[in-house]
Amino acid sequence: MKSEELGARISQVEVANISKQGFWLLLGDRELFLSFKDFPWFESAPVAKILKVEWPQADHLYWPDLDVDLSVESIEHPDRFPLVSVARA
DSSP, X not given: OOOOOOOOOOOOXXXXXXXXXXXXXXXXXXXXXXXXXXXXGGTTSOHHHHHOOEEEETTEEEETXXXXXXXXXXXXXXXXXXXXXXXXX
């Protein structure tokens, strides 16, 4: 008996809703919220660019039109990934 080749991923990523505070992603069987406070790259982005999201790996999301890469873990636990900027002298 020969094993079949793996098919395409059936779980998809989809932006479910956008509000003034952020947006919701449907990621497989999960629903995740990305607040604009925690993910400021999306706050001024056009809706069409937010909607165009790819899920190339289990813990990796990519918005090609915004050149934004995020791990799923950073969305689930934004407190573990604080936005820090250090000014250079």
